Amino acid sequence: MSRFVTQPIAADSASVPFGTSCLPELNMGVELSSHGYVEEEYLLNGTASVWRHSENGLQEAVRSDVPFRTRVLLRRPSTGHGSGLLQVEPLHPDLDSALVWNAIHPWILRGSHSWMGVTVFAPVAQQLRDVIDPERYSGIDIPHDGMQYDVLASAIRSAIAGDFGPIATERVILGGMSATGSFCRVVLQDGFHERWSRGGDRRLIDGYVIGISSGGAGAAGYPPLSEHDPERAADDPRRTIDPHAAAAFEVLSETEAETHEHVTRADSDDTAALYRLYEIAATAHIEAHAGVLTNQQQFERRGGARPAFDVSEPRSDARFDLYLRGAFDAMSRWLTNGELPPRAVRFAHRVNGEELVRDADGNVLGGVRPPWVTVPTAAYAPHSTASAESERPPAWMPFSRPDMLARLVGSMRPFPLAELRERYGSRAAYLDRFAAAVRDEVSRGLLLEEDASELLRHAPQRWRG
Numbered sequence: 001m002s003r004f005v006t007q008p009i010a011a012d013s014a015s016v017p018f019g020t021s022c023l024p025e026l027n028m029g030v031e032l033s034s035h036g037y038v039e040e041e042y043l044l045n046g047t048a049s050v051w052r053h054s055e056n057g058l059q060e061a062v063r064s065d066v067p068f069r070t071r072v073l074l075r076r077p078s079t080g081h082g083s084g085l086l087q088v089e090p091l092h093p094d095l096d097s098a099l100v101w102n103a104i105h106p107w108i109l110r111g112s113h114s115w116m117g118v119t120v121f122a123p124v125a126q127q128l129r130d131v132i133d134p135e136r137y138s139g140i141d142i143p144h145d146g147m148q149y150d151v152l153a154s155a156i157r158s159a160i161a162g163d164f165g166p167i168a169t170e171r172v173i174l175g176g177m178s179a180t181g182s183f184c185r186v187v188l189q190d191g192f193h194e195r196w197s198r199g200g201d202r203r204l205i206d207g208y209v210i211g212i213s214s215g216g217a218g219a220a221g222y223p224p225l226s227e228h229d230p231e232r233a234a235d236d237p238r239r240t241i242d243p244h245a246a247a248a249f250e251v252l253s254e255t256e257a258e259t260h261e262h263v264t265r266a267d268s269d270d271t272a273a274l275y276r277l278y279e280i281a282a283t284a285h286i287e288a289h290a291g292v293l294t295n296q297q298q299f300e301r302r303g304g305a306r307p308a309f310d311v312s313e314p315r316s317d318a319r320f321d322l323y324l325r326g327a328f329d330a331m332s333r334w335l336t337n338g339e340l341p342p343r344a345v346r347f348a349h350r351v352n353g354e355e356l357v358r359d360a361d362g363n364v365l366g367g368v369r370p371p372w373v374t375v376p377t378a379a380y381a382p383h384s385t386a387s388a389e390s391e392r393p394p395a396w397m398p399f400s401r402p403d404m405l406a407r408l409v410g411s412m413r414p415f416p417l418a419e420l421r422e423r424y425g426s427r428a429a430y431l432d433r434f435a436a437a438v439r440d441e442v443s444r445g446l447l448l449e450e451d452a453s454e455l456l457r458h459a460p461q462r463w464r465g
Helices: 098-112 122-132 150-159 179-189 254-262 295-301 320-337 403-405 417-424 427-444 449-462
Strands: 002-007 036-052 059-076 085-090 114-119 170-175 195-197 209-210 245-250 274-279 376-383 411-412
Touching: 002 150, 036 150, 036 417, 085 098, 098 114, 098 170, 098 449, 150 417, 170 179, 170 245, 170 295, 170 320, 170 449, 179 209, 179 274, 179 403, 179 411, 245 254, 274 320, 295 403, 320 427, 320 449, 417 427
Parallel strands: 085 114, 085 170, 170 209, 209 245, 245 274
Antiparallel strands: 002 036, 036 059, 059 114, 376 411
16 A cells, blocks of 8 residues: 545635534534644545455455545644544444544543544545535545555554654554444454554554444444455354454444344453453443534535434433443553453343343343443333334435334333332432442443543433422
8 A cells, every 4th residue: 555645624614624523603513622632634645455355255455556535534632742542433434423533532532632533435435525525525535345444554554654743643542333343343353453564563553442333243243345245154253353462342232232142252361462342231322312423414504414213212311432431441541551451241141142131120131230220210222113204214324224223222211200219219319329330330440430420410310200
């Protein structure tokens, strides 16, 4: 692969990066300057191979030295002197969204870490160029599916080389969620990790955080390398994580855990291959809490439209994102000073392997036990049903039917007020028990103190009545 970086793409009153951190006129997103951060966008040119699997299941480059141009979005401390950690995120095929940033940005900002989002998928590059902002992104082109791996590697190498300005890259964590979590699994498991070197024995990526992605979920959990590439078999060993001289965490909600059991492995403290699996009870692939992404608003301003979608059940008030922040922090501490991350109990599965064992309320047994399931005011489920008003998604969205999307949305059945009083006596007594459960999670190292404070602030809302 060759690479070179053009000048940064300027932001002005007429054009800002798609998925920008903040739309101040709408009070949307995160205003970075108040945190001592800046946002920058670059165009990255280079060449890449188009990858697929050969007949024997190994990687092969079916085309080489194919030119590409993509965009790289950066958020870093304005002084240029950050923590030394760069969190890299392949942007999601649904509107090039930064799902990891959306979940963990408070942790990034608190720790003076840097963040880099990279457009890697060919259909999204075309959408940016032809639909979203033809003037700003006129030159963007990833001409073939299967180039996304080399495109990502080029961006990381450019960051390490200083082509994007003063970004500290002593430690690089690649993280993704949903489709991009699966993308990270393929990067680690299919030989790219070993191929990508900084020089000598140092790999390009030090750690992987794979969020809400099941290695056992067919092509969704282990995507083909490119178009027309056959799906990996259900028993392909690559579906089970082997850190390959890195640290790797999988952080799953109940939704993914249902199909993940047959590809799980034991945790490992091996200094050359650290591994943890965290399964977060009473969480789901999609949850209801407010986010900070601006992509949809910008897309609609350009005349785009998303279909109407809702679910029939009350949406879950769980907070998977808080535990994802804890996982990133644990990996950072391991990479910085060798501090071993906490371990966690796994979910219990029934004989068929997919159905999770549940208590009398309907809440799952085992796994990481958040305060909202330790001291419950509702029964949580990792699925919902689509409402009658939901419309069929357009072709560019990852799911073709509303019912498929609804299966990923967490729901809950709130307990009646009379039942809450029978369980806890009073609202004050419930809040005391909830606070004790929060402190317990902090002491285990699974929940961060700052995020515990956020949970406690909103705890009164969980007592309905």
